[in-house]
Amino acid sequence: LEEDRQQLQRALSQLEDKTRAAIELVYFSDLSRKEVAERIEVSPMTVTRRIQRGIQQMVAYLQPQELQSDP
Secondary structure, three states: OHHHHHHHHHHHHOOOHHHHHHHHHHHOOOOOHHHHHHHHOOOHHHHHHHHHHHHHHHHHHHHHHHHHHOO
Protein backbone atom coordinates (compact mmCIF):
# COMPACT_ATOMS: atom_id res chain seq x y z
CA LEU A 1 0.00 0.00 0.00
CA GLU A 2 2.83 2.42 0.83
CA GLU A 3 4.53 1.55 -2.46
CA ASP A 4 1.28 2.26 -4.32
CA ARG A 5 1.02 5.63 -2.59
CA GLN A 6 4.58 6.48 -3.58
CA GLN A 7 3.96 5.49 -7.20
CA LEU A 8 0.83 7.64 -7.25
CA GLN A 9 2.78 10.60 -5.84
CA ARG A 10 5.48 10.14 -8.49
CA ALA A 11 2.86 10.00 -11.24
CA LEU A 12 1.17 13.14 -9.89
CA SER A 13 4.50 14.94 -9.76
CA GLN A 14 4.95 14.36 -13.50
CA LEU A 15 1.82 16.36 -14.33
CA GLU A 16 1.60 20.00 -15.29
CA ASP A 17 0.76 22.15 -12.24
CA LYS A 18 -2.74 23.07 -13.47
CA THR A 19 -3.59 19.45 -14.17
CA ARG A 20 -2.22 18.21 -10.85
CA ALA A 21 -4.12 20.91 -8.96
CA ALA A 22 -7.44 19.92 -10.54
CA ILE A 23 -6.92 16.25 -9.64
CA GLU A 24 -5.80 16.99 -6.09
CA LEU A 25 -8.68 19.37 -5.40
CA VAL A 26 -11.33 16.97 -6.68
CA TYR A 27 -9.97 13.67 -5.36
CA PHE A 28 -8.04 14.66 -2.23
CA SER A 29 -9.88 17.78 -1.06
CA ASP A 30 -13.33 16.39 -1.91
CA LEU A 31 -14.41 19.47 -3.81
CA SER A 32 -16.88 19.21 -6.67
CA ARG A 33 -15.73 20.06 -10.16
CA LYS A 34 -17.91 23.15 -10.01
CA GLU A 35 -16.25 24.25 -6.74
CA VAL A 36 -12.81 23.67 -8.23
CA ALA A 37 -13.79 25.64 -11.34
CA GLU A 38 -14.90 28.58 -9.21
CA ARG A 39 -11.76 28.42 -7.09
CA ILE A 40 -9.33 28.39 -10.01
CA GLU A 41 -11.50 30.57 -12.25
CA VAL A 42 -12.08 28.22 -15.18
CA SER A 43 -15.16 26.43 -16.47
CA PRO A 44 -16.26 23.09 -14.99
CA MET A 45 -15.62 21.56 -18.43
CA THR A 46 -12.00 22.73 -18.26
CA VAL A 47 -11.65 21.06 -14.86
CA THR A 48 -13.10 17.85 -16.31
CA ARG A 49 -10.71 17.95 -19.28
CA ARG A 50 -7.70 18.56 -17.06
CA ILE A 51 -8.66 15.63 -14.85
CA GLN A 52 -9.21 13.33 -17.83
CA ARG A 53 -5.91 14.35 -19.41
CA GLY A 54 -4.09 13.98 -16.09
CA ILE A 55 -5.47 10.52 -15.43
CA GLN A 56 -4.47 9.42 -18.95
CA GLN A 57 -0.95 10.75 -18.37
CA MET A 58 -0.72 9.03 -14.98
CA VAL A 59 -1.84 5.71 -16.47
CA ALA A 60 0.76 6.04 -19.22
CA TYR A 61 3.42 6.84 -16.62
CA LEU A 62 2.48 3.94 -14.34
CA GLN A 63 1.92 1.19 -16.94
CA PRO A 64 5.56 0.72 -17.96
CA GLN A 65 6.56 0.49 -14.29
CA GLU A 66 3.94 -2.19 -13.63
CA LEU A 67 5.12 -4.20 -16.64
CA GLN A 68 8.71 -4.07 -15.38
CA SER A 69 7.76 -5.23 -11.88
CA ASP A 70 5.64 -8.21 -13.03
CA PRO A 71 7.50 -11.53 -12.62
